[in-house]
Amino acid sequence: MTSKQDHIRNFSIIAHIDHGKSTLADRILEMTGAVTGREMTGQVLDSMDIERERGITIKAQTARITYRDSGGREYQLNLIDTPGHVDFSYEVSRSLAACEGALLVVDAAQGVEAQTIANAYLAVEQDLTIIPVINKIDLPGAEPDRAKEELSTLLGIDPADVLEISAKEGTGMVDLLEAIVSRIPPPAGDVDEPLRALIVDSWYDNYVGVVALVRVFQGAMTSRSGIRLMVQGGDYELGDIGVFVPAARTVKSLAAGEVGYIVPGIKDLKKVQVGDTVTHKARPASDPLPGFRRMRPMVFAGMYPAASEDFAALREALGKLQLNDSSLVFEPETSVALGFGFRCGFLGMLHMEIVQERLERHFELDLVTTAPTVVYRVMTRDGRWVEVDNPAKMPSAGEVEEIHEPHVRGTIMLPDNYLGGILALLTERRGEQRAMNYLEDRRVILEYDIPLSEVIYDFYDRLKSLSRGYASLDYDPIGYKVGDLVKLDIRVNGEAVDALSVIVPKERAYHRGRDLAGRMKELIPRQMFEVVIQASIGSRIIARETVKPIRKNVLAKCYGGDVTRKRKLLEKQKEGKKRMKSIGRVQIPQDAFMAILKVE
Numbered sequence: 016m017t018s019k020q021d022h023i024r025n026f027s028i029i030a031h032i033d034h035g036k037s038t039l040a041d042r043i044l045e046m047t048g049a050v051t052g053r054e055m056t057g058q059v060l061d062s063m064d065i066e067r068e069r070g071i072t073i074k075a076q077t078a079r080i081t082y083r084d085s086g087g088r089e090y091q092l093n094l095i096d097t098p099g100h101v102d103f104s105y106e107v108s109r110s111l112a113a114c115e116g117a118l119l120v121v122d123a124a125q126g127v128e129a130q131t132i133a134n135a136y137l138a139v140e141q142d143l144t145i146i147p148v149i150n151k152i153d154l155p156g157a158e159p160d161r162a163k164e165e166l167s168t169l170l171g172i173d174p175a176d177v178l179e180i181s182a183k184e185g186t187g188m189v190d191l192l193e194a195i196v197s198r199i200p201p202p203a204g205d206v207d208e209p210l211r212a213l214i215v216d217s218w219y220d221n222y223v224g225v226v227a228l229v230r231v232f233q234g235a236m237t238s239r240s241g242i243r244l245m246v247q248g249g250d251y252e253l254g255d256i257g258v259f260v261p262a263a264r265t266v267k268s269l270a271a272g273e274v275g276y277i278v279p280g281i282k283d284l285k286k287v288q289v290g291d292t293v294t295h296k297a298r299p300a301s302d303p304l305p306g307f308r309r310m311r312p313m314v315f316a317g318m319y320p321a322a323s324e325d326f327a328a329l330r331e332a333l334g335k336l337q338l339n340d341s342s343l344v345f346e347p348e349t350s351v352a353l354g355f356g357f358r359c360g361f362l363g364m365l366h367m368e369i370v371q372e373r374l375e376r377h378f379e380l381d382l383v384t385t386a387p388t389v390v391y392r393v394m395t396r397d398g399r400w401v402e403v404d405n406p407a408k409m410p411s412a413g414e415v416e417e418i419h420e421p422h423v424r425g426t427i428m429l430p431d432n433y434l435g436g437i438l439a440l441l442t443e444r445r446g447e448q449r450a451m452n453y454l455e456d457r458r459v460i461l462e463y464d465i466p467l468s469e470v471i472y473d474f475y476d477r478l479k480s481l482s483r484g485y486a487s488l489d490y491d492p493i494g495y496k497v498g499d500l501v502k503l504d505i506r507v508n509g510e511a512v513d514a515l516s517v518i519v520p521k522e523r524a525y526h527r528g529r530d531l532a533g534r535m536k537e538l539i540p541r542q543m544f545e546v547v548i549q550a551s552i553g554s555r556i557i558a559r560e561t562v563k564p565i566r567k568n569v570l571a572k573c574y575g576g577d578v579t580r581k582r583k584l585l586e587k588q589k590e591g592k593k594r595m596k597s598i599g600r601v602q603i604p605q606d607a608f609m610a611i612l613k614v615e
Contacts, residue, residue, distance in 0.1 A: 029134040030120035035150040039182040078261035093274040113230035116144040116199030123157035127165040128487035153181040202272030209300040210234030212293040219338035235270035241296035245303035254278040310342040312360025315404040317385035319356030332378035392419040406516035412553035419495040429486035436481040444469035529558040536560040
């Protein structure tokens, strides 16, 4: 006798950016009748306009699909979409934990890339059944045999197991759906055991509060059930329970093996963390599902309104964004140069760009964003540890014993004819080589340990330009290491501009300071008095530039006569400039605050 679970298949699609993941999801939804031709739009599961424009998935989505196989048997397929960028790797791992199988998609023209390998390893760690798929075989430059070879060499996948499809044209899609049913195992889990359900994602709805996307591993739940969050704590009563088909549809219950959404009547998104376990209040499970970790921001930046009266609007906008993005953290901060703003924490640079774009586009705010920085751990001379997410908070040079900075293990794949330039870039960015492997088709895999601060600036752009777009990058945090670092301050007329402070390697401080001072000289307009720009480490000045004052020609009316008259007029002007400098304040334009990002 077959159980209901035997006819359920939970799977996700994993791929490098732009290898056709969203198009494949669209085609599966269309071919199984989940979306009609009239409702069909490109990237159905990418609902945000930014997701569509950038061609990336930011928030995970799901869809329950009904599929009838060649033998007439009906199956429930749960497609759990995953974010595709390295910044969202924790969400990817939780989405994969909710599945029994994964479609590993490779572009037939581009072949295996760094993130393909990273995603495949994530799937293997979760013990998933991998179905390798070569997409875009309809392209003129498609080389499916080369892609099969790479999958075999790098991941040990048998070329006979690889499916060839074109998601755009619909070629090979029937074989793919049959493979999902035949190769991916049905979910395990006893319906009569105490409830354990994994929270895969959560977001805020203005009408019902927090909505959580869950995969039930054992037990069952119905609406009005009393539930408990095992890691965060707290007892709640369930309201609505439902599934996405891909539109939301209410159901009576969710049992072991199924994927759906729950509305637990919670108003604060921070209480519902991705990776937490839901159980029954009356009959709780003994322990939560493994793999939970709290989201920790990796990159910090100050966000300030260009007009000070927009401060309240920025606070409200950040609060609304945080309702749907619990990984965004912010706290108020004050800068002498920029006024009132917020120190915001992000998962990575892409996450920061998306938040900034949403604030500017959806809330119509004009923002000044300071240079992004990572979290440093500083050991003081009296043995205390201080976490520094803002260079302005760094203890004075005399108090610092050691500065520890976060490092990442980077995997870079590239054609070997670009190797020289990439190795030079990695050396310049203080990278330490761990491995270098040549593949048969003249491609190289590099493994390097690099400080995170070197990756978050323009590393990815430089990597792409040096390799003409062929190199791909993936990285994972590996902890903290001691660095020979110093805090570099920029002073304007003797006053340190807190928003322009930056932590840099000691050997680069002089060049960085000189470049910054030179760029500031170009950006600060001439005043009626002399403006002195200095770069300093502690009290030691390492670079200086001067913006000459605007001068009126006071000698224009002197046509001949005694030289002492001219000298007297010049001295009088000099005294006036000196007095002006002592009371004058320099207005620094917003471009100056972005100069740090653009210094090479």
